[in-house]
Amino acid sequence: MIRFARDGDDLLVRDDIEDVVFRVDTAGAATDGVGTDGFVFPVDSAVSFGTDHVAFRKPVAVYVRRDDELVDSCPPGGETSVGAGEYELEVSSAPMKLYLRLDGPFEVGSEAGRTSLRFEEHRTVRVGARSFHGRPAGTVTVPESPRGLMDAVSTFGSALATTSPERSFPTLRGHPPLVAFDDEREVPSFAGPPDTGVTIEVPAEWGSVYTVSTLAYYLGATVVPGDRPRVTAAGASHSLADGRLADAAQALLEHVFLLDCAVRTEGFYDVDLHERATVESRVDIDAAALYELPVDERLARYFDVPTDPLSGVLDWHLTADVAAEPGSAELLPFVVNDLSAIRDPATASAAGADGAESLGGLYRSDENEAASCGGETPASAFEDETVVTPEPVDTVGHTWVGDGYPVGASKPTVGSYRRRIDQPASESHVIDVQVVCNEDEMREETEQLYGFRDYLEFDIDIAYDRSREQLRSLLADDHDFFHFVGHVDADGMKCADGYLDLHTLETTGVKAFLLNACTSYAQGMELVRAGSIGGLVTTTDVGNIMATNAGRTMARLLDYGFDLHGVLDVVRKVHVVGGAYSVVGDAGVTLCQAGSGTPTLVELKSREKPGADSFRIVHRAYTTRNYGVGSLFVDFFTDEGTHYLAGSVPPSLTISRERLEEATTQQRTPLLVDFELVWSDELNFEEL
Numbered sequence: 236m237i238r239f240a241r242d243g244d245d246l247l248v249r250d251d252i253e254d255v256v257f258r259v260d261t262a263g264a265a266t267d268g269v270g271t272d273g274f275v276f277p278v279d280s281a282v283s284f285g286t287d288h289v290a291f292r293k294p295v296a297v298y299v300r301r302d303d304e305l306v307d308s309c310p311p312g313g314e315t316s317v318g319a320g321e322y323e324l325e326v327s328s329a330p331m332k333l334y335l336r337l338d339g340p341f342e343v344g345s346e347a348g349r350t351s352l353r354f355e356e357h358r359t360v361r362v363g364a365r366s367f368h369g370r371p372a373g374t375v376t377v378p379e380s381p382r383g384l385m386d387a388v389s390t391f392g393s394a395l396a397t398t399s400p401e402r403s404f405p406t407l408r409g410h411p412p413l414v415a416f417d418d419e420r421e422v423p424s425f426a427g428p429p430d431t432g433v434t435i436e437v438p439a440e441w442g443s444v445y446t447v448s449t450l451a452y453y454l455g456a457t458v459v460p461g462d463r464p465r466v467t468a469a470g471a472s473h474s475l476a477d478g479r480l481a482d483a484a485q486a487l488l489e490h491v492f493l494l495d496c497a498v499r500t501e502g503f504y505d506v507d508l509h510e511r512a513t514v515e516s517r518v519d520i521d522a523a524a525l526y527e528l529p530v531d532e533r534l535a536r537y538f539d540v541p542t543d544p545l546s547g548v549l550d551w552h553l554t555a556d557v558a559a560e561p562g563s564a565e566l567l568p569f570v571v572n573d574l575s576a577i578r579d580p581a582t583a584s585a586a587g588a589d590g591a592e593s594l595g596g597l598y599r600s601d602e603n604e605a606a607s608c609g610g611e612t613p614a615s616a617f618e619d620e621t622v623v624t625p626e627p628v629d630t631v632g633h634t635w636v637g638d639g640y641p642v643g644a645s646k647p648t649v650g651s652y653r654r655r656i657d658q659p660a661s662e663s664h665v666i667d668v669q670v671v672c673n674e675d676e677m678r679e680e681t682e683q684l685y686g687f688r689d690y691l692e693f694d695i696d697i698a699y700d701r702s703r704e705q706l707r708s709l710l711a712d713d714h715d716f717f718h719f720v721g722h723v724d725a726d727g728m729k730c731a732d733g734y735l736d737l738h739t740l741e742t743t744g745v746k747a748f749l750l751n752a753c754t755s756y757a758q759g760m761e762l763v764r765a766g767s768i769g770g771l772v773t774t775t776d777v778g779n780i781m782a783t784n785a786g787r788t789m790a791r792l793l794d795y796g797f798d799l800h801g802v803l804d805v806v807r808k809v810h811v812v813g814g815a816y817s818v819v820g821d822a823g824v825t826l827c828q829a830g831s832g833t834p835t836l837v838e839l840k841s842r843e844k845p846g847a848d849s850f851r852i853v854h855r856a857y858t859t860r861n862y863g864v865g866s867l868f869v870d871f872f873t874d875e876g877t878h879y880l881a882g883s884v885p886p887s888l889t890i891s892r893e894r895l896e897e898a899t900t901q902q903r904t905p906l907l908v909d910f911e912l913v914w915s916d917e918l919n920f921e922e923l
Contacts, residue, residue, distance in 0.1 A: 236250070236251040236279065236280075236366070237249070237250055237251075237278075237279040237280040237331065237364045237365070237366060238251060238280065239266055239268075239280065239282045239362070241263070241265075241266070242258070243263065244260050244261065244262055244263045245258040245259060245260055245261070245292075246258070246259040246260075246261045246264075246266065246282075246284070246362065248329070248331065248333060248362070248364050250330065250331045250364070250366045255330035255331065255827075255828055255861075256330075257329045257330055257331065257333065258291075258292050259289065259290070259291060259362065260288070260289065260290040260291070260292060260349075261284060261286045261288065261289055261360075262286050262287065262288040264284040264285055264286040265284060266282040266283065266284045267282060267283050267284070268280075268281070268282055269281050269282060269283045269361060271363060273336065273361075274323060274334050274336065274363045275300055275303050275323050275334070275503075276325075276332065276334065276365070277365055278332070278334060278363030278364055278365045279363075279364060279365050279366055280363070280364060281361055281362060281363035281364075282361070282362055283359060283360070283361045283362075284359070284360055284362075285357055285358065285359050285360070286357070286358065286360060287354070287356065287357050287358065288351075288352075289335070289351065289352040289360060290349050290350065290351040290352070291326065291349060291350045291351075292348075292349055293328065293348060293349065293350070293830050293831075293902060294311030294312050294328075294345055294348060294349070294350050294831075294871065294901060294902075295311055295326050295327055295328045295329070295350045296308065296309065296310050296311055296326075296327040296328065296867075296868075296869045297309045297315075297324050297325070297326055297327075297343050297350065298324065298325040298327070298504070298506075299315075299317055299322055299323075299324055299343075300322065300323045300324075300325070300503075301320050301321065301322050301323075303503075304505075305503060305504065305505045305506070306322075308506055309343040309350075310869040310871070311328075311345065311350065311831075311869055311871050312345045312871055312901075313343075313344075313345065314342070314343065314344045314345070315342070315343045315344075316340070316341075316342050316343075317339045317340055317341055317342070317343070318339050318340050319338075319339050319340055320338070320339050321336070321337075321338055321339075322336070322337060322338070322339055323335070323336050324336075324337070324352075327832060327867065327868070327869070328830075328831055328832035328868075329364075329832070330828045330832075330861055331364045331365060331366055332364060332365040332366075332406060333362070333363075333364050334362070334363045334364070335352075335360055335361065335362050335363075336360070336361040336363070337352075337358050337359070337360045337361070338358065338359075340354070341353060341354040341358075342354070348901045348902065365406075370410055370656050370657075371394075371410045371411065371412050371413045371568060371656075372394070372409070372410075372412060372423075372425050372426070373412055373413070373423050373425060373426065374412060374413040374414070374415050374423075375387050375390050375412045375413070375414055375415070375421070375422050375423070375426050376415045376416070376417045376419065376420065376421040376422075377414070377415075377416065377417075377420050377422075378416065378417070378418060378420060379416035379417075379561050380439075381439040381440055381441050381443075381444055382439050382460065383416065383420070384414075384441065384444045384445075384564060385439070385444055385458040385459065385460070386420065386422070387412075387414045387564070388444060388447075388448045388451050388452070388458050388567075389428045389451065389456070389457045389458050390411070390412055390422060390426040390427070390428055391411035391412070391448065391451060391452035391568070391571060392428065392429045392431065392451065392452055392453075392454065392455030392456065393411075393412065393425065393426045393427060393428065393429055394408070394409035394410055394411045394412065394452070395407070395408055395409065395429065395452075395453075395455055396408070396409060398429065398431055398455050398530040399499070399502065399526075399530070400494075400495040400496070400498040400499035400501075400502065400525075400526060400533075401495075401499050401502060401503065401504075402453070402495065403492055403495040403496045403499055403865040404499075404865050404866070405862070405863030405864065405865050405866055408453075408572075408574070408863075410568065410572045410656070411452055411568040411571050411572055412425075412426045412568060413565075413568050414564045414565065414567060414568060415565075416561065416564065428455075428457050429455040431454065431455040431456065431468075431530045431531055432468060432469060432529075432530070432531035433454045433455060433456040433457070433466065433467070433468045433530070433531055433534060434456060434457050434458075434459055434466070434467045434468075435447050435450065435451050435454070435456045435457070435458045435459070435464075435465075435466050435475075436458075436459055436460065436461025436463070436464060436465050436466075436467070437458065437460070437461060437464045437475070437480070438460065438461070438462065438464070439460040440559070441559040441560060441561065441563075442559030442579040442581070443464065443480060444458060445557045445559060445563060445567065445577055445579070446480050446481050446484055446557075446577050446578065446579060447464070447475070447480070447484050447577075448567055448570075448571050448577055449484075449488060449570075449571050449574060449575055449576065449577055450466075450484045450485075450487060450488045452571045453488060453491070453492065453574070454466070454491065454534065455530065463476045464476050464480055464483070464484075466487065466534075468531040468532075468534040468535045468538075469529075469531040469532045469534070469535040470535065471534075471535035471538050471539075472538075473487060473538045475487065481576070481577065481578040481579065484577075485551070485576040485577075486542060486546070487542075488576070489546075489549050489551060490537065490540070490542050490545060491534065491537055492549065492864075492865070493510065493514065493545055493548055493549055494514065494520070494525075494537050494540060494545075496508070496510055496511070496865060496880055497510060497511040497514045497515070497520070497522060498520075498522045498525045498526050498533075499526070500522065501522050501523050501525075501526035502526060504867070506867065506878045507877050507878060508867075508877075508878050508879075508880070509877050509878065509879045509880075509883075509886065510548060510549075510879070510880050510883055513548055514545060514548070517544040517545060518540050518541055518544050518545060520540060525537075547884060548883060548884060549864075549880070549882060549883050549884065550630075550631075550882060550883055550884045551576055551629075551630050551864070551882065552574075552630055552631050552632055552800075552857075552858045552863075552864050552882050553573055553574070553575045553576065553630050553631070553632035553633070553634065553800065554575060554576045554577075554578065554628040554630045554632070554633050554634070555570045555573075555575035555576065555577050555578070555633075555634040555635075555636060556577075556578050556579070556580035556625050556626070556633075556634070556635050556636065556637065556641075556644070557570060557577050557578070557579070557580070557636045557637070558579075558580060558636055558637030558638070559579050559581065560637075563636050563637070565649050566636050566647065566648075566649055566652070569647070569649075569652040570634060570636065570647075573634075573823065573860075573863075574863065574864055575634060576630065578626070580625060580626070580635065580637055621638075621639045621640070622639065622640045622641075622642060622774055623635070623637075623638075623639035623640065623641050623642070624641075624642050624643075625641050625642070625643070625644050631800055631801060631804045631857060631858075632645070632800030632801075632803075632804070632822060633645065633800075634646075634647060634822065640756050640757075640774055640817070641817060642774050642775075642814070642817060643774075643803070643807075643814055643816075643817055644817060644818070645769070645799065645800070645817065645818035645819070645820070645821075645822035646760070646817070646818070646819050646820075647769070647820055647821050647822070648763055648764070648820060650763065650764070650766075651763050651767070651768050651769055651819075651820035651821040652821055654766065654767075654768050654821075655768050655769075655821050655823070655824060665692045665693065665694045666692065666693045666694070666715050666716070666826065666827055667693075667694045667713070667714050667715045667716070668693055668694070668695045668696070668714065668715060668716045668717075668718065668826075669696050669698070669709055669712070669714045669716070669717050669718070669745075670695065670696065670697040670698070670718045670719075670720070671697075671698050671699075671701055671706065671709060671717070671718070671719050671720065671721070672697065672698075672699050672700075672720040672721060673699070673700055673701060673706075673719075673720070673721035673722070673728075673729055673730055673731065674720065674721045674722060674729075675700075676779065677720045677721060677779060677783065678699070678720075679783055680720045680751065680782075680783040680786045680787055681697050681720060700731045701730055701731060702730050702731050702732045703730045703732055703733055703734070703735040705730075706728065706730050706735050707735060707739075707740070710737075710740060710743045710744075710745060710762070710765075711740075711742065711743060711744060712744050713744035713745075713746075714744060714745050714746065715746050715747070715826060716745075716746065716747050716748065716749075716793070716826050717745040717747075717748040717749075717762075717770075718748070718749045718751070718786075718790060719748070719749070719750045719751065719752065719755075720751050720752070720786065721752055722752055722753065723750060723752035723753055723754060723755040723758055724753065724754065727758060728750075728752070728755075728758055736758075736761075737758045737761035737762055737765070738761050740761060740762070740765040741765065742765050742766050743762055743765040743766045743767055744766070745762060745766070745767045745770075746767065746768055746824070747767065747768055747769055747770055747799075747824045747826065748762055748767060748770035748771070749770060749771040749786065749789055749790070749793075750762075750770065750771070750772050750773070751771075751773075751777075751782055751785070751786040751789075752773065752777075752782075753773060753775070753776040753777055754773060754774065754775060754776065755772040755773050756772045756773065756774050756817065756819065758772070759771075759772035759819040759820075760772075760819050762819075763819050763820040767820060768820055768821050768824045769799055769818055769819060769820030769821040769822055769823075769824045770799070770818065770819055770820060771789060771799060771802065771803070771816055771817075771818055772816070772817055772818070772819055773815045773816055773817070774815060774816075774817050775815045776815075777812050777815050778812065781810065781811065781812040782812060784810060784812075785806055785810045785812050785813065785816070788805070788806055788809065788810065788912060789802050789806055789816075791905075791914070792805055792806070792834075792905065793825070793826040793827075794826065794827070795829060795834055795903065795905060796825060796826075796827055796828050796829025796830070796834040796859070797825070797829070797834045797857060797859075798822065798823050798824060798825045798857075798859045798860065799818045799822040799823070799824060800818070800822045800823065800857075801834055801857040801859070803816060803817075803818065803822075804857070805836060805905070805907075805912065808907060808910065808912075809907065809910060809911060809912040823859070823860045825859055825860070825861075828859075828861060829859075830902045830903075831868070831871070831902065832861075832862050832866075832868065833856040833857060833858065833859065833862045833866065833868050833881045834856075834857045834859065835854060835855060835856050835857065835868075835904065835905075836854075836855045836857070836905050836906075836907055837852055837853070837854050837855075837895075837899060837904060837905070837906045837907065838852065838853040838854075838855060838906075838907040839851065839852045839853070839895075839906065839907070839908055840908075840909055841908060841909055841923050842909070845889050846889075848891060848892045848893075849889055849890060849891050849892065850889070850890060850891075850892065850895060850923070851887055851888070851889055852872070852887070852888050852889075852890060852895070853885050853886075853887055853888075854870055854872055854885050854888065855885050856868050856879065856881045856882070856885065857881070858881050858882045862881050863881070863882075864880075864881065864882035865880060865881070865882070866880070866881040866882075867879070867880065867881070868880075868881055870885075870888070871898050871901075872888055872890050872894065872895075872898050873888065892920060892921075892923065895920065895923075896915075896920040899915035900915050900916065903915055903916050906918065908923070
């Protein structure tokens with residue numbers, strides 16, 4: 236649900252489903268609710284107002300359409316002029332889809348970290364918005380068998396808003412229906428398999444069906460039994476039988492997805508896309524002709540495009556290890572909705588808890604117990620489940636659906652996923668953060684953790700030396716984020732008067748959390764069971780100094796807009812202790828949205844300089860649930876207006892010292908300088 240409100244000069248566009256707000260400076264103009272007809276793309280709500288001024292309180296990209304055609308685009312920091320006529324503007328980097336309708340002429344420009352629409356006289360402006368939120372429309376019921384699962388997966392493509400190449404935009408990919416098992420098959424009319432003419436054949440085995448589920452969803456394919464895995468469309472066939480099924484299915488998914496992203500620039504988004512240029516420099520395609528083809532014929536033509544030259548163009552965002560058993564089916568629609576690369580985790584190695592590597596120093600478990608176990612993780616902290624070491628991944632995120640506590644991956648639950656999509660909207664515009672530190676020697680971690688963002692209000696409460704009942708009370712209250720600093724062991728979370736075992740919690744109001752303590756995995760799982768969406772935990776002992784540094788880094792990354800997957804990825808790049816951290820629950824949860832829409836990381840090595848006053852950088856954009864794989868972003872280091880795909884492998888750029896400082900200080904930006912994480916507002920650029 237989209238609502239509009241006023242706050243001084245600003246129009247507040249509020250998405251109650253995602254609980255996010257976007258500000259538009261309209262010089263305090265009064266608004267009237269209007270109908271949603273007349274916009275090129277669907278909107279949930281709209282308002283109209285008269286003003287001589289519209290501005291966005293951060294640099295944004297603006298796409299200008301007239302008569303449903305893209306006629307101009309302006310990157311963040313750019314300038315453009317638009318002549319007379321009626322236009323619809325799409326604003327990027329907002330936490331919802333945002334559109335403005337107004338008459339020209341006008342100018343789009345940026346100054347002082349803002350993007351403004353400038354026109355000479357009073358104008359009537361209509362603003363419409365649509366939530367990014369995606370919910371499953373209902374449940375598909377099938378018999379508990381691999382063939383029943385095939386029927387269920389065949390309905391996943393019903394959630395696609397289109398089978399055109401624009402399906403590569405995350406906002407046009409809906410949530411697959413949920414899956415339940417029963418003796419009788421029941422497929423509601425909304426979940427009827429799409430008529431794409433695309434079929435995937437795999438053996439009728441749990442693991443094989445799970446492995447091709449994301450591919451089937453994206454292709455809108457029907458899954459049927461077959462001895463030799465393959466995809467067929469319009470009389471053509473593509474084999475999935477060479478090598479491991481997971482690798483073949485993911486290779487085809489990335490191939491089709493990349494080609495869709497290139498071809499879709501022939502449609503509504505005729506932009507200068509870096510990845511299209513890359514594709515056309517490596518293979519021969521006729522994008523205009525491909526765009527006009529029916530979905531099955533287009534896929535058949537994609538089969539003929541060589542895959543090897545395009546391998547590595549995309550940097551896929553998420554891998555999911557899904558156990559080949561019936562119990563995984565309940566989680567499957569959520570995993571597929573994230574467009575995960577799915578594998579069978581049978582090759583993962585299992586290790587007992589005493590096989591986890593411990594890190595020296597003062598440990599964040601109780602000192603006596605740490606000493607008694609020689610600094611190793613107490614097996615009792617994990618009860619009856621083992622610690623498992625999944626097969627390594629080359630994606631930013633990693634999800635584990637199966638038994639055991641995975642090291643370095645997230646372990647979601649059905650409850651955590653459901654809470655994310657069903658969470659009620661908060662009436663508050665303030666991000667509530669509760670920090671608890673129960674150890675004097677760890678207080679350094681509580682200093683300057685959150686609240687660095689302009690136009691985001693944080694309510695940060697720091698509590699010290701809480702008793703068991705005081706901690707229980709804090710966990711019962713509603714908090715957007717809970718950050719615990721202290722000791723955790725098999726008895727629970729250490730308090731001033733003993734231990735609070737979170738197994739005893741009935742409910743919690745905590746949305747997301749960081750339990751920065753030794754072996755906090757089991758306690759974190761109990762927070763998820765009690766009602767949290769997800770959080771960061773440890774699977775082994777962590778030294779106090781290293782945990783303090785890692786905790787401060789994670790807090791600032793969350794404050795900047797990374798989700799838990801992204802936080803873990805960056806922490807592992809900069810902290811030796813990073814491998815000790817994992818996620819329980821839904822790792823896609825965020826504390827707030829990045830000011831640039833997609834959270835980014837600028838990487839450079841100060842000694843590898845092409846000139847005395849220039850640097851080679853890589854500007855990496857991370858995906859989130861609001862800006863999923865396939866989203867567009869404009870690299871603010873260049874002025875050419877080149878667009879990139881969030882989730883692609885970014886190019887290396889050469890920029891001047893002055894441009895580096897100018898671009899990264901418009902808003903607080905993380906930089907990885909010589910493998911050390913620094914923030915642009917704390918960096919002396921002259922010393923680089």
